[in-house]
Amino acid sequence: MDYYNHEQVFEAATKYFEGDTLAANVWMNKYALKDSENKFYELTPDDMHRRLAKDIIRVESKYPNPLSEAEVFEVLEKFKYIIPAGSPMAGIGNDNQISSLSNCFVIGNDGKSDSYGGILKIDQEQVQLMKRRGGVGHDLTHIRPKGSPVKNTALTSTGVVPFMDRYSNSTREVAQDGRRGALMLSIGIKHPDAEDFIDAKMEQGRVTGANISVKLDDEFMMAVKNNTTYTQNYPIDSDNPKYKKEINARELWNKIVHNAWSSAEPGILFWDTVIRESIPDHYADYGFTTVSTNPCGEIPLCPYDSCRLLALNLYSYVEKPFTKEAYFNGDLFTKHSRMAQRLMDDIIDLEIEKIDMILEKINADPESEDIKRTERVLWEKIREKSIQGRRTGIGITAEGDMLAALGLQYGSEDAITFSTEVHKLLAIEVYRASVDLAEERGSFGIFDAEREKNNPFIKRIKKHAPKVYEKMLKVGRRNIAMLTIAPTGSISICTQTTSGIEPVFMVSYKRRRKVNPNDKNVVVSFVDEVGDSWEEYNVFHPKFITWLKVNGYDADEVKGKKDDELNAIIEKSPYFNATSNDINWVSKVKMQGDIQKWVDHSISVTVNIPESVTEDLVSDIYLTAWESGCKGMTIYRDGSRSGVLVKDDEKQEKTDFPESVAPARPNTIDADIIRFQNNYEKWIAVIGKINGKPYEVFTGKAEDFYLPPYVESGWVSKIKTKGERTRYDFEFEDKQGYKISIPALSRSFEQEFWNYAKLISGVLRHGMPITYVIELISNLTVAEDNINTWKNGVVRALKRFVPDGTDAAEKICASCKEEAVVYEDGCLICKSCGESKCS
Known part of the structure; x- marks a missing residue:
């Protein structure tokens, strides 16, 4: 089989995407067919789309009225009309990896398990799914609250929060071919530990591997509105609960609002609305009780159900875009909506x-049966649910671009009305297609029209598409539920459009590139501290470029314009006052609520609000969302995730601070050698020191930098010769007393490690306390597994320089709550209760 190298594919993909290197890179890294040796077997997305079409028509051929390969390829080609989500694109027709085509799963134990065995079973199931590309959600409401009696040596339960840490850590350690695991943890507001759950991520560095959402019922929301008390109990749905307490609903609501205002979490799920509108919940006795959502929140699911996602590119149905004659091609959209459900x-x-x-x-694996049992039973359950319900996740992308192309301002009354009609049409035609498929292929195995007849969504289908409903009563429906709106982040980069239901994030932003000042026609915007010349230029949202061309502008010329000139042009476009930060939140919530009526699952949407917004306004947003029929909501206040957690109240009041000047570096400084092992690989660190304190870091894999095992120290010399840049050489004394030099440390290690090391060295030499440097590195969120491995080693190396007795950055002990945590021998020790933690 012919294969291509990285350079060949990047060149061809960049040409395919008309110079869009970001789209080329995303496609190559996420979706192109390749093997473990990074050999590519697809040169452009055309090859991928042929792979998908070929495998899909193999299934089509089993059923009546099959589509042709050409018909399937036509709707997939150029990411123009129908776009399968990441897992299907990467997995269909791909024999190089054994992975699921599902984007998301929800798991959970049968019954009301709250034992350690049940908790650990969920942990393993989560990891097993993530290694197959799956995002996972599960609910923690079944875990008994903190302080409850247990029949083991602990005597009382630790509550929900420690298990949030467990599941979060499992997520962070599972690598998925460049992806990291995605996790959603949820809890019902009726659970007595709900407040602890809501607060868990406010502690810096905690539960960083999960999104968290709290499930709010109508009883709680009414108590908030009326400022009355609310009863929490465990188990939450028991007539005779073991644990019960009354709380002030408004106070807990204010905590939710404050935390979301501060850190964008928790997300909220209006759970009674979710269940009331859910069609699968009418089959609860078959195991279809909805318990949580996938990590992005757009698919509420029952345990062991899964969903595959697909989106229609709404922009492509606008004929003559950005002109006065622009219109939406409803006939073509109708045809493709039906076809999408078939695919x-x-x-x-x-x-x-x-x-x-x-x-x-x-x-076939050689492990014993008791080791394999959990994984095998997990996939058997998922298989059973897939056959029973045949759930699908059809959605859209490019809503923002569709409206702009039609001359409608996102968030306006006209835009909301039009968008709602588009989603209504999509829902009716997808349901029509599922009914037709039931006639051709049979309905999903447990279909029962009588069970569903009072469902609000089914009633809307009955009212607005009576013929579809009448036929469904006769032949059934192929799929239990079908519609969603997902974020579509990566695939919208490939479609070169806005993402999902969202407006454009920014019309333009600035990018820099290094240039040779002697080249002809080069524009040097600035020269950096090492003398390199850089050009600064504007990067535009792709469909804004289309608007420029339609309206007679030279896009390349506009890219070089100054800000005031560029803003004057943007003000003439339909994107003016229609970015994510411009949209009035009332309009955004109303739009979500209106569209939600035509989406049988849910909608992943974020309301972006300015930094100046008050907590009272966030409360109003959430209350309005609940009253508008939204199933969930996330808000993001600009800047809310930076500087949230301040350790020193006095420091919080300071608004200015002096710049620090790094001490002058001698030409040669002392250095320590630290060796460590992570993930079965040997690593090495060279820590340069001034006055015994770390000043700079050089680190990477030991195989790239050979040193005799006896070498534990030496010197780092800064060398600058005429015509060369600065380099750093390492010197050590061998056993015979001779000084040995290893030149160019920067070239000895991989470039990515060198770049991170430069950043950390800059922080060290400017005097940040070593404990805070360690905390900073520990909390870096990086996608690549090799960088995480490197990061952990650097933390271990730097901890050796923390004097015993030094206060930890977070001094409050998680066990005894005393402010007594210090470093000893590189470990965190509580001087009050003796609790210790090493990494």
Whole structure:
């Protein structure tokens, strides 16, 4: 089989995306067919789309009235009309990896398990799904509250929060071919530990591997509105609960609002609305009780159900975009909506094949049966749910660009009305297609029209598409539920459009590139501290470039304009006052609520608000969302995730601070050698010191930098010769007393490690306390597994320089709550209760 190297694919993909290197990189890294040796078997997305079409028509051929390969390829080509989400794009027709085609899963124990065995079973299931590309959600409401009696040596339960840490840490350690695991943890507001859950992520560095959402019921929301008390109990749905307490609903609500205002979490789920509108919950006795959502919140699911996602590119249905004659091609959209549901049903069959491959691998693995049992049973349950319900996740992307292309300002009354009609049309035609598929292929196995007849969504279908409903009563429906609106972040980069239901984030932003000042026609914007010349230029949202061209502008010329000139042009476009930070929150919430009526699952949406917004306004946003029929909501206040957690109240009041000047570096400084091992790889660190304190860091894999095992110290010399840049050499004394020099430390290690090391060295030499440097590095969130490995080693190396007795950055002990945590021998020790933690 022919293959291509990285350079060949990058060049061809960049040409395919008309110079958009970001789109080329995303496609190459996430979706192109390649093997573990990084050999590429697809040169452009055309090859990928042919792979998808070929496998889909293999399924089509099993059923009546099959589509042709050409028909399927036509709607996939150029990411123009129908775009499968990441897992289907990467997995369909891909024999190089055994992975699921599902984007998201929810897991949970049968019954009301709250034992350690049940908790650990969920942990393993979560990891097993993440290693197959799956995002995972699960609910913690079943765990008994803090202080409850238990029949083990602990005597009382630790409550929910420690298990949030466990699940978060599991997520962070699972690598997925460049992806990290995605996790949603939820809890019902009725649970007595709900407040602790809500506060968990306010402690810096805690639960960083999960999104968290709190499930709010109507009883709680009414208590908030009326400022009355609310009863929490455990178990939450018991008639005779073991634990019960009354709380002030408004006070807990204010805590939710404050934390969301401060840090964008928790997200909130209006759970009674979710359950009331849920069609699968009418089949609860078959195991379809909805318990949580996927990590982005757009698919509420029952345990062991999964969903594959697909989006229609709304921009592509606008004919003559950005002109006075622009219109939405409803006939083509209708045709493709039906076709999309057909393709999604085919992908379910392909997913069942993938699950069978996973099960075959598990059965063939040499481990003993007791080790394999949890993983095998997990996939058997997922397979059963896939066949029983045949759930799909059809959504959209490019809503913002569609409206702009039609000359409608995002958030306006006209735009909301139009968007709602588009989603209504999508819902009716997708349901029509599922009914037609039931006639051709059979309905999902447990379909029962009588169970669903009072469901609000089904009633809307009955009212607005009576013929579809009448036919459904006769032949059934192929799929239990079908619609969603996901974020579509990566695939919208490939479609070169706005993402999901969202408006454009920014019309333009600035980017820099290094230039040769002697080149002809080069524009030097500034020269940096090492003498390199840089050009600064504007980067535009792709469809804004289309608007420029339609309106007679030279896009390349506009890219070089000054800010005031550029802003004057943007003000003439339909994107003016229509970015994510411009949209009035009332309009955003109303739009979500109106569209939600035509989405049988949920909508992933974030309301972006300015930094100046008050907590009272955030409260109003959430209350309005609940009253508007939204199923969930996340808000993001500009700047809310930076500087949230301040350790010193006195420091919090300071608004200015003096710049620090790093001490002059001698030409040669002392250095320590520290060796460590992570993930079975050997690593090495060279720590340069001034007056015994770390001043600079050089580190990477030991195989790139050979030193005799006896070398534990030496010197780092800064060398600058005529015509060369500065370099750093390492010197050590061998056993015979001779000084040995290893030149150019920067070239000895991989460039990515060198770049991070430069950043950390800058922080060290400017005097940040070593404990805070360690905390800073520990809390870096990076996608690549090799960088995480490197990061952990640097933390361990620097901890050796923390004097015993030094206060920790977070001094409050998690166990005894005393402010007594210090460093000893590189470990965190509580001087009050003796609790210790080493990394």
